Amino acid sequence: MRILWSITFLPAVILLAFPAITLAGNDEQGEQREEARAGLDRITVTAQRIEESLQDVPIAVSAVESETLEQSGIGTVDDLSMRVPGLSIGRFNPAQPQIYIRGIGSTDQSASGDPSVGVFIDGVYISRHGAMDLDFFGLERVEVLRGPQGTLYGKNVVGGAINYVTRPPSSEFGGRAEAQLGEFNRQDFRGLIEGPVAENVNARMTLNRNKRDGYSVNATTGNELSDENSIGLRG
Numbered sequence: 001m002r003i004l005w006s007i008t009f010l011p012a013v014i015l016l017a018f019p020a021i022t023l024a025g026n027d028e029q030g031e032q033r034e035e036a037r038a039g040l041d042r043i044t045v046t047a048q049r050i051e052e053s054l055q056d057v058p059i060a061v062s063a064v065e066s067e068t069l070e071q072s073g074i075g076t077v078d079d080l081s082m083r084v085p086g087l088s089i090g091r092f093n094p095a096q097p098q099i100y101i102r103g104i105g106s107t108d109q110s111a112s113g114d115p116s117v118g119v120f121i122d123g124v125y126i127s128r129h130g131a132m133d134l135d136f137f138g139l140e141r142v143e144v145l146r147g148p149q150g151t152l153y154g155k156n157v158v159g160g161a162i163n164y165v166t167r168p169p170s171s172e173f174g175g176r177a178e179a180q181l182g183e184f185n186r187q188d189f190r191g192l193i194e195g196p197v198a199e200n201v202n203a204r205m206t207l208n209r210n211k212r213d214g215y216s217v218n219a220t221t222g223n224e225l226s227d228e229n230s231i232g233l234r235g
Helices: 002-039 066-071 077-081
Strands: 061-065 087-093 096-101 117-121 124-126 139-146 160-166 174-182 186-198 201-212 228-234
Touching (some): 061 066, 066 139, 077 087
Antiparallel strands (some): 061 139, 087 096, 117 124, 139 160, 174 186, 201 228
16 A cells, blocks of 8 residues: 555656746746847847847848958858858859759849849849849848748748848948959959938948959960959949
């Protein structure tokens, strides 16, 4: 009789004590999460068309801020693909990047084709491949949303979305400039100027110029291949 009573009584004690242990553990874990969140730098994103903390967004999103872009040498979407999980870039036509998120993208190279990964600049949809390949100089951050985003970004955004968010212009006059030189006569220049243009109206202008000789030669014609000669202006 004592053996039966011990077997029956012991689980009851454990079951009664277990909820108290679980609740205490949950409270402690909750406090630890709040402390950890308070210690992190707040990253504000607009992935859901409103400003909110990256920690609170219920979407698989990667946000790369301007400081990280500059320190990591991320200047184009090709560079970005090496730092963001699930993002890859292909180029059959050098002027039209093929963007894939989680393996979903489009190989359509026609001028009128709609890509499966949507690209947006300050919320404005960029519908053509060639216009997506802009220089990141002067951006505030880049957001990469993985997975279908049809609810907020349109029916064609089935692979994901990339948001380019430009930095607001300053009310004080100023500017920046960068220059790089490299092999194959590489010459890169990037600069911006900003300041007030009228009462309560500020503006910013960004310019980039990239030039490089080709590093291969067509054996038949002797022409250089894989060269670069581009210029971009954003206001």
